[in-house]
Structures are given as C-alpha cells and as structure tokens.
Amino acid sequence: MIDLQSTGDGLHGYALLCAQLEALLAGERDFIANAAQMSAFLYSELGDLNWAGFYLNRNEELVLGPFQGKVACVRILFSKGVCGAAATTRITQRVEDVHAFPGHIACDSASNSELVVPLVKEGRLIGVLDLDSPSVGRFTEEDQAGIERLAEIFLQATDL
Ligand code: SME
Numbered sequence: 333m334i335d336l337q338s339t340g341d342g343l344h345g346y347a348l349l350c351a352q353l354e355a356l357l358a359g360e361r362d363f364i365a366n367a368a369q370m371s372a373f374l375y376s377e378l379g380d381l382n383w384a385g386f387y388l389n390r391n392e393e394l395v396l397g398p399f400q401g402k403v404a405c406v407r408i409l410f411s412k413g414v415c416g417a418a419a420t421t422r423i424t425q426r427v428e429d430v431h432a433f434p435g436h437i438a439c440d441s442a443s444n445s446e447l448v449v450p451l452v453k454e455g456r457l458i459g460v461l462d463l464d465s466p467s468v469g470r471f472t473e474e475d476q477a478g479i480e481r482l483a484e485i486f487l488q489a490t491d492l
Contacts, residue, residue: 346478349377353482357489366490368398374463374482375400378475382442382466386451387415388459394419397459404439413437418448418460426476428469440464447471449483458492 343351356373357366367386375384385399387408394408394415410416413435418425425448430436436446443464451458461483465471471479 346474346481349478350481350485352377353485354489357486361489361491363490363492364398366486370461370482370486371398371400374479378463378479380465380467380470381463382440383462383464386459386461387419389419389457394459399462401464402440402442405437408437414446414448415460415462418450419457422450422452422457424449424476424480426471426473428471430464442466444468445470447476447479449476449480451483451487453487453492456492458487461486 353370353373356369360366371385375381378384383399383401383404385401386397387394388397392410394410396404396406408415410419414425414427414430414433415437425446427433427436427446430438430443430446443466445465445468447463449461451461461479463471463479
C-alpha cells in the first residue's frame with residue numbers, strides 16, 4: 333500500500349498523486365484502460381512534460397503503448413536509447429540532458445530531459461514508463477522516487 337503522508341493541510345505532492353492514482357484505477361484491471369488513464373493522469377498532473385507513456389516488452393523489443401504527447405517512435409531495440417537502457421538494466425534512467433546521453437532517440441526535438449522507469453512484475457519485464465520534458469533537469473531525485481511509487485501502484489492495480 334502507498335504511504336499516505338499527511339500534514340495538517342492534508343495530502344500533498346506525491347502522496348496526493350499516489351492517492352489520486354489509486355482512486356483513478358480502482359475497480360478496473362484492464363491493461364490498456366489503466367495504461368491510457370495513467371498516461372493522461374501523469375501528463376496533466378505532473379507539469380512541464382511533453383510526453384508521457386508506455387513502451388511494452390514484445391520479445392526483447394519495446395513497442396509503443398498508450399501515451400500522451402506527439403506521435404512517437406513505434407519500436408525501440410533494447411540496445412537503443414534511454415528506454416532500452418532502462419529495459420536492459422531494469423534500473424530507472426534519470427537523464428538530466430538527453431543530448432548528452434549516448435544513443436538517445438529524439439522522437440520529439442522538444443525533449444531535453446527524460447525519466448524512464450522499468451515496469452517489472454514477478455520478475456518479468458512488462459515494459460517501461462517514459463516521461464519526457466522540454467526542460468533540462470526537470471526530474472529530481474524526489475520526482476524519481478515519487479514516479480517509481482506511481483508505477484508500482486499501476487502494476488499492483490493492473491492485470492498483466
Ligand atoms: N527518447 C526515448 C525514446 C522514446 S520517446 O522519448 C517517446 C529514448 O531515448 O529511449
């Protein structure tokens with residue numbers, strides 16, 4: 333369960349977003365429905381993003397899933413880009429300046445920083461959650477921890 337940090341002012345920050353996401357996904361376990369909702373939720377609630385969505389593991393290749401933002405690359409090899417690095421290492425990739433990341437795939441030239449969280453359930457790599465921002469250094473360590481918690485809520489709430 334999520335850690336519902338509360339102050340006298342009520343929930344705030346990622347604790348609030350976690351509670352909102354749990355409520356949004358409650359009662360539905362379909363993957364496409366929940367991934368579509370999650371993309372729209374992150375895109376509208378986090379701010380300063382130009383892309384938010386999923387790439388799915390299809391036989392060791394990443395294939396575009398539900399997302400919000402401009403049209404994007406459809407297939408990404410595990411050996412390519414920030415998404416491929418997250419899939420291969422199964423470690424979140426927080427990239428302050430994508431132009432300094434060797435092999436970064438520029439789907440949208442507006443992207444300057446990126447956070448990619450691997451989605452792993454019961455040892456299986458389901459895919460990755462990819463967030464792009466037009467601002468260099470958009471994602472802090474706090475953002476990473478918060479978005480990893482949101483990804484975990486999605487995995488728990490969804491049949492995969
Ligand atoms: N920039 C990503 C590709 C996906 S798009 O940003 C939507 C990468 O380097 O893996």
